[in-house]
Amino acid sequence: MAGKSSDPKIACPVCESAARVVRGRNITPLYREVTYDCTNEACGVRFVCSVEPRRIIGQPANVGDCGLPVVAPGSGDAINFLCPMAA
Numbered sequence: 001m002a003g004k005s006s007d008p009k010i011a012c013p014v015c016e017s018a019a020r021v022v023r024g025r026n027i028t029p030l031y032r033e034v035t036y037d038c039t040n041e042a043c044g045v046r047f048v049c050s051v052e053p054r055r056i057i058g059q060p061a062n063v064g065d066c067g068l069p070v071v072a073p074g075s076g077d078a079i080n081f082l083c084p085m086a087a
Contacts (some may be wrong), residue, residue: 012038022046030066050078 007021017040024034032051038044056070 008034008049008051010049011035012036012040012043012045013047014038015040015043017043019047024051030068 010019011017012019015038017038019036019038022035022037024032026032030052034051036049037046049081053068056066056068077080
């Protein structure tokens with residue numbers, strides 16, 4: 001997983017330099033932890049970020065109750081409703 005171009009980009013929380021992915025692991029189907037190393041050798045911090053879906057912004061084609069809020073794309077509205085049950 002380390003260093004793929006599709007990895008989420010993030011700055012080091014200590015020195016704000018670029019950070020690179022060292023590894024990631026799925027904790028649950030909807031929760032992942034990603035370990036990063038700071039690219040600034042003078043800093044050298046290693047930190048862990050969590051990755052999880054927060055809301056769905058487009059209507060899923062066929063999904064059961066996934067527990068995620070569904071909102072209109074670009075609406076900025078509060079949570080409108082939860083994923084509908086699949087038909």
